[in-house]
Amino acid sequence: MSENVYPVSPEWAARAWLDEAKYKEMYKRSIDDPNGFWGEMGQRLDWIKPYTKVKNTSYDPHDVRIRWYEDGSLNVCYNCVDRHLPTRADQNAIIWEGDDPTEDEQITYRQLHERVCKFANVLKANGVKKGDRVTIYLPMIPEAAYAMLACARIGAIHSVVFGGFSPDSLMNRIADADSKFVITSDEGVRGGRAIPLKKNTDDAITAGNLSDMKVLVVRRTGGAVDMVPGRDLWLHEELVKVSADCPIEEMNAEDPLFILYTSGSTGQPKGVVHTSGGYLLFAGLTHQYIFDYHDGDIYWCTADVGWVTGHSYIIYGPLSNGATTLMFEGVPNYPTASRFWHVVDKWQVNIFYTAPTAIRALMGAGDDFVNRTDRSSLRLLGSVGEPINPEAWIWYYRVVGNSRCPIVDTWWQTETGGILISPLPGAMALKPGSATLPFFGVQPALVDEHGNELEGAVNGNLIIKDSWPGQMRTVFRDHDRFVQTYFSTYKGNYFTGDGARRDEDGYWWITGRVDDVLNVSGHRMGTAEVESALVAHPKVSEAAVVGYPHAIKGQGIYCYVTLNAGEAVTDELKAELVKHVRAEIGPIASPDLIQFSGGLPKTRSGKIMRRILRKIAEDDFSNLGDTSTLADPLVVEDLIGNRQNRKVTG
Ligand code: 6R9
Secondary structure, three states, rough: OOOOOOOOOOHHHHOOOOOHHHHHHHHHHHHHHHHHHHHHHHOOOOOOOOOOOOOOEEEEOOOEEEEEOOOOEEEEHHHHHHHHHHHHHHHHEEEEEEOOOOOOEEEHHHHHHHHHHHHHHHHHOOOOOOEEEEEEEEEOOOOHHHHHHHHHHHHOOEEEEOOOHHHHHHHHHHHHHHHOOOEOOOEEEEEEEEEEEEHHHHHHHOOOOOOOEEEEOOOOOOOOOOOOOEEEHHHHHOOOOOOOOOOOEEEEEOOOOEEEEEEOOOOOOOEEEEHHHHHHHHHHHHHHHOOOOOOOOOOEEOOOOOOOHHHHHOOOOOHHHOEEEEEOOOOOOOOOHHHHHHHHHHHHHOOOOOOOOHHHHHHHHHOHHHHHHOOOOOOEEEEEOOOOOHHHHHHHHHHHHHOOOEEEEEEOOOOOOOOOOOOOOOOOOOOOOOOOOOOOOOOOEOOOOOOEEOOOOEEEEEEOOOOOOOOEEEOOHHHHHHHHHHHOOOOEEEEEEEEEEEOOOOOOOEEOOOEEEEEEOOEEHHHHHHHHHOOOOEEEEEEEEEEEEEOOEEEEEEEEEEOOOOOOOHOOOOOOHHHHHHOOOOOHHOEEEEEEEEOOOEEEOOOOOOOHHHHHHOOOOOOOOOOOEEEOHHHHHHHHOOOOOOOEEE
C-alpha cells in the first residue's frame, strides 16, 4: 500500500463483529448468491407474514423495478420498538440532549412505546390513515422520533422537512407530497436562537393556498403562536384524549415508509421513496456492522432528522437494533466549541458519527477545546456527507480520538437508504480520505463519459451495477423521472452523480459530485435551485451558480449575476440578494460570493459554459480549456478582470 495506512489494531480485530476473512467471505457470497445471502439477512427482522421471495430487481431502463422481500409483511415501528420490550423495556432507547446544556431527557423503550402509541392514536383520531402523507417540520426533539415511528405504526408515509428550510421550500414539499397533515412546533432552538417553525408553517400554507390542512403543534419553547381554529391542534391537548393502546398496521415489505426530498442537477427537489422491509433491514445491518454496535453501547449521530442520515442512523437503524441513540438539539459551537466533547463525556458516548464540515470548523477553533475534555469513552468515530480531506481526518483521529479510535468514512446518498462504501472497523486498514471498500451486496464500478467500464487504478464516474435492499424505489408519483435520473446515463447501471478513484489496493476515494449538485456543509442542493431563486428577484436578469472550494463548508456557493438594464451594482443589492435566496430556499443556500457581470460565457447555441465559470470561481485562469465555441470570448476576460469585485457575503 502506498499512502498512509492505519492497520486494524489487535484489540479491534478481536472485538469486532467481522474480521477481514469474514468480510471477504460474506461479501463474496452477497454477490454470488444474493438471494441466499439476503434471504438469511432478512431474518433479522420480525415479519408478520414471512417472505418467500427475496430479490426481484431490474436496472433495464425499459423496466426499472426494485423489489425486495415482496411477499412478506411487517411493521417498522414494531421492529424498532415493541419487539425490544421483553428484553429492554428499561434500557434507554433515546437520550435527548437539549440545545441548552442543562436540558436533557432519557427515554426508555417502555416509554418510547407508550409515547409512540399515543402519538399514533392522535394521528388516527384526526383522520390520518394508511398511505396518507404526513409532513414533519420539527426541531431535534424526541417528538420528531415519536412522530416518525407513529406514522410507521399506522402505515402513514412521513415526509420530514428540515427545519432550516424556508416557508416556500416547505410549501413545495407539502404540495408535491399532496400532504394534508403537518406536524410542527411553536419554535425550534439552535445555538440559543429561536426558529419560528409554526409561523413558517402558517406562511407555507398561505403561500401555497393549501386547503383542508391539519396542523399538529408541539409546544417546545412556549413562544407565542397563532392557532387557527379547526385547523391547528396542540399535541398536549390531543394526547390527553387518547389511549396508549394502538395496534400495528400490517404493511407489505414494499409499502412506502417515507418520502424524503433531495436535490438533483435539474428542476425541483425529488421525492425519494423508501419502503418498509428492505430499507429497515439495510439500515439495521449497516448500523450494526459499520459502527460495530454491541449491546450497551451509547451511540451518537449528530445529523438532523431532516436529512437521510438522521432517518437511517438516528432513528431506524439504531432502534431496529435495540440500541441507545443520542439525539442532539444543538450545534457544535454552543455554548462553546467543546460542546460535542462535553456531551460525549456526559453520556459516555462510545460511537460518534458526524460530518467533515463540523470537524473542520472545530479543528479551526483549536485543539484546546478538545484537550480539556476526557473522551475516553469513545471507541469509534464516523464521518459522512462529503469527502473528508486527509488533514481533517488525521486531526479527528489524533486529537478527538487520541489515536485510539478507527474512523469509518461512510459514503452513501439519500437515494441509497444506507451506507454503501465504508470501512468495517475490524476488517479493513484505513487510509485517510478513502471510504475504503463496498458493503455487502454493493458492486461499485467506474465508467468514462461514454459509459465504458474502466479497470484498475483510475478515476471515473461512479456507478453501482446491481441493487441492494435499501435502494430507493421510485420518485414519488414520477417513476419516469426516477428512470431518467438514475438509469439512463449509463444504461443498465445506477448512476450516483459522484466521481471516484479506485487505487491499487482496490480502495475507493470519492472525489465529489460530477453533476450540477452542490454540497455545502454536507447539505445537498442543485445549482438550478439557487439560480431560479436569484432570477426570481425583480432586478436580476440572469444567474449562474457554481461551487468553489471552501475551507470549512467543503464547497461554497458562487453566484454570477447579470442585472436588468439600468440597475446599479451596490453592496446593498448584494445583501438583498443573499436575503432573497435565504427566504426562497433557506439559510443553507446563502450565497458566499456574488459577482455581478455584464454577461455570462455562452456557446453560440446559448448554453452557459459552466466549466469556465467553475474555473474562474476556483481562481484557476491558466486552464480555461477551449473557449473557441464561445459566442463572445470577451465575456471571459471581463469576468476575470472583475473578479476582485466579488465580496464575501452572508
Ligand atoms: C448520506 C448523505 C449525498 C452526496 C453523495 C456525495 C456526498 C456523502 C460522503 C460523500 C464523500 C463521503 N457524500 N458521504 N462524499 N465521502 N463519505 O450525505 O446523503 O445528502 O443525499 O448526499 O454526499 O457526493 O452523492 P445526501
